[in-house]
Amino acid sequence: xxxxxxxxxxxxxxxxxxxxxxxxxxxxxxxxxxxxxxxxxxxxxxxxxxxxxxxxxxxxxxxxxxxxxxxxxxxxxxxxxxxxxxxxxxx
Numbered sequence: 001x002x003x004x005x006x007x008x009x010x011x012x013x014x015x016x017x018x019x020x021x022x023x024x025x026x027x028x029x030x031x032x033x034x035x036x037x038x039x040x041x042x043x044x045x046x047x048x049x050x051x052x053x054x055x056x057x058x059x060x061x062x063x064x065x066x067x068x069x070x071x072x073x074x075x076x077x078x079x080x081x082x083x084x085x086x087x088x089x090x091x
Contacts, residue, residue: 001069004079007061015059021045022052022066022085048072054082 001013028036050070057063064082
């Protein structure tokens with residue numbers, strides 16, 4: 001798989017570290033049940049199709065990149081800096 005770093009250009013995915021889904025998880029309250037904490041720590045969706053993931057360009061510029069990709073076809077659809085997504089510059 002090839003990922004296009006917005007700063008460095010197209011690179012092999014082995015230059016990047018996969019962090020996980022690019023979604024905010026709602027942390028349970030300190031005194032929440034064991035089931036709530038178990039779900040927060042261990043349970044994640046594993047969708048087939050379009051996903052948005054957070055990748056760190058570890059062997060490159062050190063940027064955090066939000067990668068939109070299709071898990072069925074392995075096609076990379078879009079790559080943007082996570083800072084642009086967080087600031088509202090890109091959806």
